[in-house]
Amino acid sequence: MNDLWHVTALSLLLEGVHCRYGRHPAVHSVDLDVPAGTRVALIGTNGSGKSTLLRAVLGFQPVSGGVIEVGGRRAGTSAQWRRRRGEVAWIPQLRSTGRFPLLLGELLDSSGDGAAARGAAARLGLARLESRGVHTLSGGQAQRAWLARAVGAVAAGAGMLLADEPTAALDFAGQEEAAAVLTELPVTLVVATHDRAVADACDRVVEMAAGSLREVA
Amino acid sequence: MIAELLALVPVQRAGFGLLLGAIALPPVGVLIVGLDIYPVRFAIMHVALLGSAIGLLTGTDPLLWALALCALAGGGLAPFATTSAGLSGAMGLLMSLAIAVALLVLSISGVNANGAFELLWGSILSTRPVDLVVLAVLAVAIPALFWWRRRDLSLLLHDRELAACSGVRTGPLTMVLLVVIAVSIAGAVKLTGALLVDALTLLPALAARRIGRGLTGMVVASIGIGLVVAVAGLLLALALDQPPGPVLVLLAGVIALLAQLPPMRRT
Numbered sequence: 001m002n003d004l005w006h007v008t009a010l011s012l013l014l015e016g017v018h019c020r021y022g023r024h025p026a027v028h029s030v031d032l033d034v035p036a037g038t039r040v041a042l043i044g045t046n047g048s049g050k051s052t053l054l055r056a057v058l059g060f061q062p063v064s065g066g067v068i069e070v071g072g073r074r075a076g077t078s079a080q081w082r083r084r085r086g087e088v089a090w091i092p093q094l095r096s097t098g099r100f101p102l103l104l105g106e107l108l109d110s111s112g113d114g115a116a117a118r119g120a121a122a123r124l125g126l127a128r129l130e131s132r133g134v135h136t137l138s139g140g141q142a143q144r145a146w147l148a149r150a151v152g153a154v155a156a157g158a159g160m161l162l163a164d165e166p167t168a169a170l171d172f173a174g175q176e177e178a179a180a181v182l183t184e185l186p187v188t189l190v191v192a193t194h195d196r197a198v199a200d201a202c203d204r205v206v207e208m209a210a211g212s213l214r215e216v217a
Numbered sequence: 218m219i220a221e222l223l224a225l226v227p228v229q230r231a232g233f234g235l236l237l238g239a240i241a242l243p244p245v246g247v248l249i250v251g252l253d254i255y256p257v258r259f260a261i262m263h264v265a266l267l268g269s270a271i272g273l274l275t276g277t278d279p280l281l282w283a284l285a286l287c288a289l290a291g292g293g294l295a296p297f298a299t300t301s302a303g304l305s306g307a308m309g310l311l312m313s314l315a316i317a318v319a320l321l322v323l324s325i326s327g328v329n330a331n332g333a334f335e336l337l338w339g340s341i342l343s344t345r346p347v348d349l350v351v352l353a354v355l356a357v358a359i360p361a362l363f364w365w366r367r368r369d370l371s372l373l374l375h376d377r378e379l380a381a382c383s384g385v386r387t388g389p390l391t392m393v394l395l396v397v398i399a400v401s402i403a404g405a406v407k408l409t410g411a412l413l414v415d416a417l418t419l420l421p422a423l424a425a426r427r428i429g430r431g432l433t434g435m436v437v438a439s440i441g442i443g444l445v446v447a448v449a450g451l452l453l454a455l456a457l458d459q460p461p462g463p464v465l466v467l468l469a470g471v472i473a474l475l476a477q478l479p480p481m482r483r484t
Contacts, residue, residue, distance in 0.1 A: 058378075058381075058382070059381075060378055060381075078386070078388070081381075082381075082384060082386070085381055085382045085384070086384060090378075090382050092378065100250070100251040100371075100374035100375045100432070101375070101426070101429075101430065101431055101432075101435065102371055102372070102375035102376075102431065102432075103371075103430065103431045106368070106371050106372070106431065107379075109368075110368075110372055110379065110382075110383040111383075112383070112384070131430070133430060133431070134375070153382075
Protein backbone atom coordinates (compact mmCIF):
# COMPACT_ATOMS: atom_id res chain seq x y z
CA MET A 1 0.00 0.00 0.00
CA ASN A 2 2.77 2.41 0.99
CA ASP A 3 4.65 1.98 -2.27
CA LEU A 4 1.80 3.54 -4.17
CA TRP A 5 1.98 6.79 -2.23
CA HIS A 6 4.38 9.65 -2.63
CA VAL A 7 4.26 11.01 0.86
CA THR A 8 6.90 13.12 2.55
CA ALA A 9 6.85 12.59 6.28
CA LEU A 10 7.06 15.82 8.26
CA SER A 11 8.86 16.66 11.46
CA LEU A 12 7.14 18.09 14.51
CA LEU A 13 8.74 20.54 16.91
CA LEU A 14 7.15 21.83 20.09
CA GLU A 15 9.08 24.34 22.20
CA GLY A 16 7.76 25.67 25.49
CA VAL A 17 4.14 25.17 24.49
CA HIS A 18 1.56 26.43 26.97
CA CYS A 19 -2.21 26.04 26.70
CA ARG A 20 -4.84 27.04 29.21
CA TYR A 21 -8.59 26.94 29.68
CA GLY A 22 -9.29 30.28 31.27
CA ARG A 23 -7.01 30.45 34.29
CA HIS A 24 -6.49 26.70 34.36
CA PRO A 25 -3.24 25.57 32.71
CA ALA A 26 -3.80 22.45 30.60
CA VAL A 27 -0.40 22.17 28.92
CA HIS A 28 2.66 23.54 30.66
CA SER A 29 5.96 24.26 28.93
CA VAL A 30 5.99 21.21 26.68
CA ASP A 31 9.03 20.50 24.53
CA LEU A 32 8.94 17.71 21.96
CA ASP A 33 11.10 17.06 18.91
CA VAL A 34 9.75 14.38 16.56
CA PRO A 35 11.91 13.71 13.51
CA ALA A 36 10.10 12.98 10.25
CA GLY A 37 8.85 9.42 10.01
CA THR A 38 8.97 8.74 13.76
CA ARG A 39 6.06 7.14 15.58
CA VAL A 40 5.36 8.56 19.02
CA ALA A 41 2.84 7.25 21.54
CA LEU A 42 1.50 9.89 23.89
CA ILE A 43 0.23 8.28 27.06
CA GLY A 44 -1.13 9.70 30.29
CA THR A 45 -4.18 9.76 32.50
CA ASN A 46 -7.45 11.33 31.47
CA GLY A 47 -7.24 15.10 31.69
CA SER A 48 -3.46 15.17 31.55
CA GLY A 49 -3.43 17.39 28.44
CA LYS A 50 -2.90 14.91 25.60
CA SER A 51 -5.88 15.98 23.53
CA THR A 52 -5.21 19.65 24.18
CA LEU A 53 -1.66 19.28 22.93
CA LEU A 54 -2.71 17.49 19.73
CA ARG A 55 -5.49 19.99 19.06
CA ALA A 56 -3.01 22.84 19.53
CA VAL A 57 -0.92 21.51 16.66
CA LEU A 58 -3.97 21.86 14.40
CA GLY A 59 -4.97 25.27 15.72
CA PHE A 60 -8.16 24.03 17.36
CA GLN A 61 -6.80 24.89 20.78
CA PRO A 62 -5.31 28.35 21.32
CA VAL A 63 -1.70 28.37 22.45
CA SER A 64 -0.81 30.86 25.16
CA GLY A 65 2.93 30.50 24.66
CA GLY A 66 5.64 28.61 22.83
CA VAL A 67 6.32 27.49 19.31
CA ILE A 68 4.82 24.73 17.17
CA GLU A 69 6.40 23.82 13.86
CA VAL A 70 5.35 21.13 11.39
CA GLY A 71 7.88 20.44 8.67
CA GLY A 72 9.85 23.44 9.96
CA ARG A 73 6.94 25.82 9.39
CA ARG A 74 4.87 27.77 11.88
CA ALA A 75 1.24 28.65 11.30
CA GLY A 76 -0.28 32.04 12.02
CA THR A 77 -2.45 33.25 9.18
CA SER A 78 -5.62 31.57 7.95
CA ALA A 79 -3.79 30.39 4.84
CA GLN A 80 -1.00 28.90 6.93
CA TRP A 81 -3.49 27.06 9.13
CA ARG A 82 -5.26 25.70 6.05
CA ARG A 83 -1.93 24.42 4.79
CA ARG A 84 -1.16 22.89 8.20
CA ARG A 85 -4.49 21.07 8.25
CA GLY A 86 -3.79 19.73 4.78
CA GLU A 87 -0.41 18.46 5.86
CA VAL A 88 -1.61 16.84 9.08
CA ALA A 89 -4.22 14.10 9.06
CA TRP A 90 -6.41 14.04 12.16
CA ILE A 91 -8.35 11.41 14.04
CA PRO A 92 -10.27 13.17 16.82
CA GLN A 93 -11.23 11.57 20.08
CA LEU A 94 -14.47 9.70 19.72
CA ARG A 95 -17.29 12.01 20.67
CA SER A 96 -20.96 12.27 20.05
CA THR A 97 -21.42 12.39 16.30
CA GLY A 98 -21.84 15.75 14.65
CA ARG A 99 -24.98 17.75 15.08
CA PHE A 100 -26.02 17.28 11.44
CA PRO A 101 -26.34 14.12 9.36
CA LEU A 102 -23.30 13.30 7.26
CA LEU A 103 -23.02 10.21 5.09
CA LEU A 104 -20.08 7.90 5.63
CA GLY A 105 -19.16 8.31 1.97
CA GLU A 106 -19.04 12.08 2.44
CA LEU A 107 -16.78 11.68 5.45
CA LEU A 108 -14.42 9.45 3.48
CA ASP A 109 -14.41 11.75 0.46
CA SER A 110 -13.56 14.74 2.68
CA SER A 111 -10.11 13.20 3.16
CA GLY A 112 -8.94 14.40 -0.24
CA ASP A 113 -8.51 10.89 -1.65
CA GLY A 114 -11.87 9.21 -1.49
CA ALA A 115 -10.69 6.09 -3.29
CA ALA A 116 -7.92 5.40 -0.78
CA ALA A 117 -10.23 6.16 2.13
CA ARG A 118 -12.92 3.85 0.75
CA GLY A 119 -10.34 1.12 0.26
CA ALA A 120 -9.24 1.47 3.87
CA ALA A 121 -12.87 1.52 4.97
CA ALA A 122 -13.46 -1.78 3.19
CA ARG A 123 -10.39 -3.27 4.85
CA LEU A 124 -11.72 -2.08 8.21
CA GLY A 125 -15.09 -3.72 7.70
CA LEU A 126 -17.09 -0.72 6.54
CA ALA A 127 -17.75 -1.88 2.98
CA ARG A 128 -21.22 -1.10 1.68
CA LEU A 129 -21.95 1.34 4.51
CA GLU A 130 -21.05 4.46 2.55
CA SER A 131 -24.62 5.60 2.12
CA ARG A 132 -25.28 5.36 5.85
CA GLY A 133 -25.30 8.39 8.06
CA VAL A 134 -22.30 8.66 10.37
CA HIS A 135 -24.75 9.16 13.22
CA THR A 136 -26.19 5.69 12.60
CA LEU A 137 -22.82 3.98 13.08
CA SER A 138 -21.73 2.41 16.33
CA GLY A 139 -18.84 3.98 18.22
CA GLY A 140 -16.42 1.38 16.92
CA GLN A 141 -17.60 1.80 13.33
CA ALA A 142 -17.29 5.56 13.62
CA GLN A 143 -13.75 5.19 14.87
CA ARG A 144 -12.87 2.90 11.97
CA ALA A 145 -14.43 5.45 9.63
CA TRP A 146 -12.17 8.21 10.96
CA LEU A 147 -9.18 5.92 10.64
CA ALA A 148 -10.11 5.21 7.02
CA ARG A 149 -10.48 8.93 6.44
CA ALA A 150 -6.99 9.45 7.84
CA VAL A 151 -5.64 6.90 5.35
CA GLY A 152 -7.28 8.93 2.59
CA ALA A 153 -5.75 12.14 3.94
CA VAL A 154 -2.29 10.57 3.94
CA ALA A 155 -2.84 9.29 0.40
CA ALA A 156 -3.77 12.86 -0.52
CA GLY A 157 -0.43 14.09 0.74
CA ALA A 158 -0.55 14.59 4.51
CA GLY A 159 2.86 13.90 5.97
CA MET A 160 1.81 13.54 9.58
CA LEU A 161 -1.00 11.86 11.45
CA LEU A 162 -2.26 12.99 14.82
CA ALA A 163 -4.61 10.46 16.39
CA ASP A 164 -6.44 10.92 19.66
CA GLU A 165 -7.27 7.57 21.21
CA PRO A 166 -8.11 6.02 17.83
CA THR A 167 -8.74 2.52 19.18
CA ALA A 168 -10.64 3.35 22.37
CA ALA A 169 -14.00 2.08 21.11
CA LEU A 170 -12.71 -0.96 19.21
CA ASP A 171 -12.86 -4.62 20.14
CA PHE A 172 -9.61 -6.58 20.47
CA ALA A 173 -9.49 -7.66 16.84
CA GLY A 174 -10.34 -4.14 15.75
CA GLN A 175 -7.57 -2.72 17.91
CA GLU A 176 -5.01 -4.96 16.26
CA GLU A 177 -6.26 -4.13 12.79
CA ALA A 178 -6.31 -0.41 13.56
CA ALA A 179 -2.81 -0.54 15.06
CA ALA A 180 -1.58 -2.27 11.91
CA VAL A 181 -3.13 0.36 9.66
CA LEU A 182 -1.78 3.21 11.80
CA THR A 183 1.78 1.94 11.85
CA GLU A 184 1.83 1.02 8.15
CA LEU A 185 1.29 4.62 7.13
CA PRO A 186 4.51 6.21 5.83
CA VAL A 187 4.13 9.35 7.92
CA THR A 188 5.11 10.85 11.22
CA LEU A 189 2.66 9.56 13.80
CA VAL A 190 1.75 11.06 17.16
CA VAL A 191 -0.94 9.01 18.81
CA ALA A 192 -2.53 9.65 22.18
CA THR A 193 -3.48 6.24 23.46
CA HIS A 194 -4.22 3.98 26.39
CA ASP A 195 -3.81 0.95 24.13
CA ARG A 196 -0.61 -0.95 24.91
CA ALA A 197 -0.54 -2.62 21.48
CA VAL A 198 -0.50 0.77 19.79
CA ALA A 199 2.13 2.12 22.18
CA ASP A 200 4.33 -0.95 21.64
CA ALA A 201 4.19 -0.43 17.88
CA CYS A 202 5.62 3.08 18.22
CA ASP A 203 9.27 4.13 18.23
CA ARG A 204 8.94 6.34 21.30
CA VAL A 205 6.61 6.67 24.24
CA VAL A 206 6.16 9.98 26.04
CA GLU A 207 3.88 10.62 28.97
CA MET A 208 1.77 13.65 29.78
CA ALA A 209 1.16 14.25 33.47
CA ALA A 210 -0.61 17.35 34.78
CA GLY A 211 0.14 19.21 31.58
CA SER A 212 3.84 18.39 31.43
CA LEU A 213 5.66 15.91 29.22
CA ARG A 214 8.36 13.37 30.02
CA GLU A 215 10.10 10.67 27.99
CA VAL A 216 9.20 7.11 29.00
CA ALA A 217 10.85 4.92 26.38
CA MET B 218 -65.70 30.35 -3.30
CA ILE B 219 -62.03 29.41 -3.45
CA ALA B 220 -61.96 30.06 -7.19
CA GLU B 221 -63.35 33.54 -6.64
CA LEU B 222 -60.79 34.27 -3.97
CA LEU B 223 -57.96 33.00 -6.13
CA ALA B 224 -58.97 35.50 -8.79
CA LEU B 225 -58.16 38.37 -6.44
CA VAL B 226 -54.77 40.00 -6.98
CA PRO B 227 -53.77 40.03 -3.27
CA VAL B 228 -54.52 36.31 -3.02
CA GLN B 229 -52.56 35.61 -6.19
CA ARG B 230 -49.60 37.58 -4.82
CA ALA B 231 -49.90 35.71 -1.54
CA GLY B 232 -49.88 32.38 -3.32
CA PHE B 233 -46.92 33.34 -5.47
CA GLY B 234 -45.08 34.68 -2.45
CA LEU B 235 -45.74 31.49 -0.53
CA LEU B 236 -44.43 29.37 -3.39
CA LEU B 237 -41.27 31.44 -3.59
CA GLY B 238 -40.95 31.31 0.18
CA ALA B 239 -41.42 27.55 0.15
CA ILE B 240 -38.39 27.24 -2.11
CA ALA B 241 -36.17 29.78 -0.35
CA LEU B 242 -36.96 29.44 3.33
CA PRO B 243 -36.93 25.72 4.26
CA PRO B 244 -33.21 25.40 3.36
CA VAL B 245 -32.64 28.30 5.73
CA GLY B 246 -34.36 26.24 8.38
CA VAL B 247 -31.95 23.42 7.56
CA LEU B 248 -29.09 25.83 8.25
CA ILE B 249 -30.65 26.91 11.54
CA VAL B 250 -31.02 23.28 12.62
CA GLY B 251 -27.54 22.41 11.39
CA LEU B 252 -25.84 25.29 13.15
CA ASP B 253 -28.02 24.75 16.23
CA ILE B 254 -28.93 28.42 16.41
CA TYR B 255 -32.66 28.31 16.99
CA PRO B 256 -32.74 31.66 18.90
CA VAL B 257 -31.40 33.43 15.82
CA ARG B 258 -34.96 33.91 14.60
CA PHE B 259 -35.86 36.06 17.56
CA ALA B 260 -32.64 38.06 17.46
CA ILE B 261 -33.08 38.82 13.77
CA MET B 262 -36.74 39.75 14.20
CA HIS B 263 -35.72 42.41 16.71
CA VAL B 264 -33.13 43.72 14.28
CA ALA B 265 -35.82 43.79 11.60
CA LEU B 266 -37.96 45.87 13.94
CA LEU B 267 -35.06 48.30 14.32
CA GLY B 268 -34.75 48.50 10.54
CA SER B 269 -38.46 49.15 10.26
CA ALA B 270 -38.19 51.95 12.81
CA ILE B 271 -35.33 53.56 10.91
CA GLY B 272 -37.34 53.27 7.68
CA LEU B 273 -40.24 55.09 9.27
CA LEU B 274 -37.91 57.73 10.69
CA THR B 275 -36.26 58.40 7.34
CA GLY B 276 -39.35 57.97 5.18
CA THR B 277 -37.82 55.06 3.25
CA ASP B 278 -38.94 51.47 2.77
CA PRO B 279 -38.86 49.69 6.17
CA LEU B 280 -38.35 46.30 4.53
CA LEU B 281 -35.18 47.38 2.77
CA TRP B 282 -33.81 48.80 6.01
CA ALA B 283 -34.72 45.59 7.78
CA LEU B 284 -32.96 43.52 5.14
CA ALA B 285 -29.84 45.69 5.24
CA LEU B 286 -29.59 45.74 9.03
CA CYS B 287 -30.27 42.02 9.28
CA ALA B 288 -27.51 41.34 6.76
CA LEU B 289 -25.12 43.42 8.86
CA ALA B 290 -26.24 41.66 12.03
CA GLY B 291 -25.73 38.25 10.45
CA GLY B 292 -22.22 39.19 9.39
CA GLY B 293 -21.52 40.63 12.83
CA LEU B 294 -22.46 37.37 14.50
CA ALA B 295 -19.98 35.35 12.46
CA PRO B 296 -16.91 35.91 14.68
CA PHE B 297 -18.82 34.39 17.60
CA ALA B 298 -19.70 31.24 15.66
CA THR B 299 -16.60 29.26 16.56
CA THR B 300 -18.62 27.83 19.43
CA SER B 301 -22.36 27.30 19.79
CA ALA B 302 -22.28 28.96 23.22
CA GLY B 303 -20.52 32.01 21.83
CA LEU B 304 -23.16 32.45 19.17
CA SER B 305 -26.02 32.05 21.62
CA GLY B 306 -24.63 34.74 23.87
CA ALA B 307 -24.05 37.08 20.95
CA MET B 308 -27.60 36.55 19.70
CA GLY B 309 -29.03 37.34 23.13
CA LEU B 310 -27.02 40.54 23.27
CA LEU B 311 -28.03 41.46 19.75
CA MET B 312 -31.70 40.91 20.52
CA SER B 313 -31.60 43.13 23.61
CA LEU B 314 -29.63 45.91 21.97
CA ALA B 315 -31.75 45.90 18.81
CA ILE B 316 -35.07 46.25 20.59
CA ALA B 317 -33.67 48.92 22.91
CA VAL B 318 -32.34 51.01 20.03
CA ALA B 319 -35.55 50.45 18.04
CA LEU B 320 -37.70 51.75 20.86
CA LEU B 321 -35.36 54.71 21.33
CA VAL B 322 -35.51 55.53 17.61
CA LEU B 323 -39.29 55.36 17.69
CA SER B 324 -39.42 57.58 20.75
CA ILE B 325 -37.02 60.18 19.39
CA SER B 326 -38.61 60.28 15.96
CA GLY B 327 -42.12 60.54 17.34
CA VAL B 328 -43.45 58.17 14.69
CA ASN B 329 -46.29 55.80 15.43
CA ALA B 330 -44.79 52.62 16.84
CA ASN B 331 -47.59 50.60 15.29
CA GLY B 332 -46.07 51.33 11.90
CA ALA B 333 -42.84 49.66 12.85
CA PHE B 334 -44.55 46.72 14.44
CA GLU B 335 -46.56 46.14 11.26
CA LEU B 336 -43.44 44.53 9.84
CA LEU B 337 -43.53 41.91 12.55
CA TRP B 338 -47.23 41.21 12.13
CA GLY B 339 -46.83 40.98 8.34
CA SER B 340 -49.52 39.18 6.43
CA ILE B 341 -49.19 37.24 3.24
CA LEU B 342 -52.35 38.93 1.95
CA SER B 343 -50.53 42.28 2.07
CA THR B 344 -47.61 41.02 -0.02
CA ARG B 345 -46.30 43.74 -2.33
CA PRO B 346 -44.39 43.39 -5.61
CA VAL B 347 -41.15 44.41 -3.86
CA ASP B 348 -41.67 41.58 -1.37
CA LEU B 349 -42.03 39.15 -4.26
CA VAL B 350 -38.80 40.44 -5.77
CA VAL B 351 -36.96 39.86 -2.50
CA LEU B 352 -38.40 36.36 -2.20
CA ALA B 353 -37.63 35.56 -5.84
CA VAL B 354 -33.99 36.52 -5.34
CA LEU B 355 -33.83 34.35 -2.23
CA ALA B 356 -35.58 31.46 -4.00
CA VAL B 357 -32.88 31.44 -6.66
CA ALA B 358 -29.86 32.31 -4.54
CA ILE B 359 -30.36 29.98 -1.59
CA PRO B 360 -30.86 26.67 -3.45
CA ALA B 361 -28.02 27.69 -5.75
CA LEU B 362 -25.75 28.28 -2.75
CA PHE B 363 -26.64 24.87 -1.35
CA TRP B 364 -25.92 23.14 -4.65
CA TRP B 365 -22.70 25.03 -5.31
CA ARG B 366 -21.21 24.50 -1.85
CA ARG B 367 -22.97 21.28 -0.84
CA ARG B 368 -19.76 19.47 0.11
CA ASP B 369 -18.48 22.32 2.26
CA LEU B 370 -21.89 22.87 3.85
CA SER B 371 -22.31 19.18 4.68
CA LEU B 372 -18.97 19.14 6.46
CA LEU B 373 -19.40 22.48 8.22
CA LEU B 374 -22.87 21.66 9.50
CA HIS B 375 -21.70 18.27 10.73
CA ASP B 376 -18.53 19.37 12.46
CA ARG B 377 -16.66 22.65 12.17
CA GLU B 378 -13.30 21.00 12.88
CA LEU B 379 -13.87 18.29 10.29
CA ALA B 380 -14.66 21.01 7.78
CA ALA B 381 -11.49 22.90 8.70
CA CYS B 382 -9.45 19.71 8.29
CA SER B 383 -11.02 19.19 4.87
CA GLY B 384 -9.92 22.52 3.47
CA VAL B 385 -13.18 24.38 4.03
CA ARG B 386 -12.79 28.08 4.80
CA THR B 387 -15.07 27.85 7.79
CA GLY B 388 -14.97 31.51 8.83
CA PRO B 389 -16.07 33.12 5.55
CA LEU B 390 -18.58 30.36 4.84
CA THR B 391 -20.13 30.75 8.29
CA MET B 392 -20.42 34.49 7.72
CA VAL B 393 -22.20 33.92 4.39
CA LEU B 394 -24.59 31.47 6.03
CA LEU B 395 -25.44 33.83 8.87
CA VAL B 396 -26.07 36.68 6.44
CA VAL B 397 -28.30 34.42 4.34
CA ILE B 398 -30.20 33.31 7.44
CA ALA B 399 -30.66 36.87 8.65
CA VAL B 400 -31.80 38.28 5.32
CA SER B 401 -34.14 35.35 4.75
CA ILE B 402 -35.76 35.70 8.13
CA ALA B 403 -36.28 39.41 7.48
CA GLY B 404 -37.96 38.52 4.19
CA ALA B 405 -40.02 35.76 5.79
CA VAL B 406 -41.19 38.05 8.58
CA LYS B 407 -42.88 40.29 6.03
CA LEU B 408 -44.48 37.30 4.39
CA THR B 409 -45.91 35.43 7.34
CA GLY B 410 -45.37 37.67 10.34
CA ALA B 411 -42.82 37.23 13.08
CA LEU B 412 -44.72 34.73 15.15
CA LEU B 413 -45.41 32.51 12.17
CA VAL B 414 -42.03 32.64 10.48
CA ASP B 415 -41.29 29.10 11.58
CA ALA B 416 -43.98 27.73 9.27
CA LEU B 417 -41.71 28.02 6.28
CA THR B 418 -38.29 27.84 7.92
CA LEU B 419 -37.88 25.65 10.95
CA LEU B 420 -40.81 23.25 10.79
CA PRO B 421 -40.12 21.90 7.26
CA ALA B 422 -36.46 21.52 8.23
CA LEU B 423 -37.30 19.60 11.39
CA ALA B 424 -39.50 17.25 9.37
CA ALA B 425 -36.88 16.90 6.63
CA ARG B 426 -34.23 16.02 9.19
CA ARG B 427 -36.02 12.73 9.77
CA ILE B 428 -36.77 12.10 6.10
CA GLY B 429 -33.74 13.13 4.05
CA ARG B 430 -30.34 11.47 4.22
CA GLY B 431 -27.44 13.86 4.10
CA LEU B 432 -27.61 17.55 3.33
CA THR B 433 -28.88 17.33 -0.25
CA GLY B 434 -31.65 14.92 0.71
CA MET B 435 -32.66 17.12 3.61
CA VAL B 436 -32.77 20.28 1.53
CA VAL B 437 -34.85 18.63 -1.20
CA ALA B 438 -37.20 17.15 1.39
CA SER B 439 -37.55 20.46 3.22
CA ILE B 440 -38.45 22.29 0.01
CA GLY B 441 -40.98 19.59 -0.86
CA ILE B 442 -42.56 19.86 2.56
CA GLY B 443 -42.52 23.65 2.31
CA LEU B 444 -44.37 23.54 -1.01
CA VAL B 445 -46.98 21.17 0.40
CA VAL B 446 -47.46 23.42 3.42
CA ALA B 447 -47.69 26.54 1.27
CA VAL B 448 -50.22 25.22 -1.25
CA ALA B 449 -52.33 23.14 1.09
CA GLY B 450 -52.16 25.71 3.87
CA LEU B 451 -53.31 28.59 1.70
CA LEU B 452 -56.13 26.59 0.12
CA LEU B 453 -57.24 25.32 3.51
CA ALA B 454 -57.21 28.83 4.96
CA LEU B 455 -59.29 30.13 2.06
CA ALA B 456 -61.72 27.23 2.34
CA LEU B 457 -62.13 27.73 6.08
CA ASP B 458 -62.14 31.51 5.77
CA GLN B 459 -59.41 31.73 8.40
CA PRO B 460 -56.14 33.70 8.52
CA PRO B 461 -53.49 31.85 6.46
CA GLY B 462 -50.61 32.25 8.94
CA PRO B 463 -51.93 30.08 11.78
CA VAL B 464 -53.24 27.48 9.33
CA LEU B 465 -49.80 27.27 7.70
CA VAL B 466 -48.08 26.86 11.05
CA LEU B 467 -50.49 24.20 12.25
CA LEU B 468 -50.16 22.24 9.01
CA ALA B 469 -46.36 22.48 9.09
CA GLY B 470 -46.38 21.49 12.74
CA VAL B 471 -48.51 18.41 12.08
CA ILE B 472 -46.15 17.33 9.29
CA ALA B 473 -43.13 17.88 11.52
CA LEU B 474 -44.75 15.79 14.25
CA LEU B 475 -45.69 13.00 11.86
CA ALA B 476 -42.12 12.91 10.57
CA GLN B 477 -40.93 12.08 14.08
CA LEU B 478 -42.96 8.86 14.16
CA PRO B 479 -40.77 6.52 12.08
CA PRO B 480 -37.99 5.01 14.21
CA MET B 481 -34.41 6.14 13.56
CA ARG B 482 -32.35 3.78 11.41
CA ARG B 483 -29.41 2.18 13.14
CA THR B 484 -26.92 -0.46 12.19
